Amino acid sequence: MARRTKAEALATREALLDAAERVFEQRGVTRSTLADIAAAAGVTRGALYWHFEGKGELFNAMMERVTLPLQSELADVAMKPGDPIDALMHALERALEQIASDDRTQRVLTIANMLVELVDELLPVRERYAQMERADVLSLQRVLERAGAQRKQALAAPAAQLAHGLHAMVRGLVDGWLLHRNFDLQATTRAAVLAYLRGIGLPPRSQALGNR
Secondary structure, eight states, rough: OOHHHHHHHHHHHHHHHHHHHHHHHHTTTTTOOOHHHHHHHHOOOOHHHHHHHSSSHHHHHHHHOOHHHHHHHTTTGSSSSSOOHHHHHHHHHHHHHHHOOOHHHHHHHHHHHSSSSGGOOOGHHHHHHHHHHHHHHHHHHHHHHHHHHHTTOOOOOOOHHHHHHHHHHHHHHHHHHHHHOOOOOOHHHHHHHHHHHHHOOOSSSSHHTOOO
């Protein structure tokens, strides 16, 4: 009986997270109420509050259920053996593949990037997501610094500036694709990143990567 109760609790929690994704996507985060989410999940508000103290906790749990592609791929790319730019290109390709092919990843990125309003209730949520983005930029900065050191060449600009520029370009392409779906995300982002890296004097060393 205890096992069944635990299984039912887990099933309810998953149903609430599924419902939060749908409701947040349809109405935006600020306009969505916990009552809306409970109704969409087919449970009472009491059941929702048993799992989550408020909208912020529910939102964060929804985010945590999905491994965000860029964050997971960039976390340790600077420390991988071999050429750091080649490792970066492989990491970006894996991240873009997940974004382009996984519906849940697309929903969560759409909600996090476009549907979270800057209101007091959600400022902690936005700050948490901003921290994740800062970690991505720092990972890119370390890749560029290591690549410059390994190749014994000076960077075209401070690594932090180059990392912010690269991150903004990739983020902008992902957001544009999520909004319109009118171009090939993987091919377009790959071409743009290659052009950027060549422009700052750090092209991939792998012939297979550089010639695509």
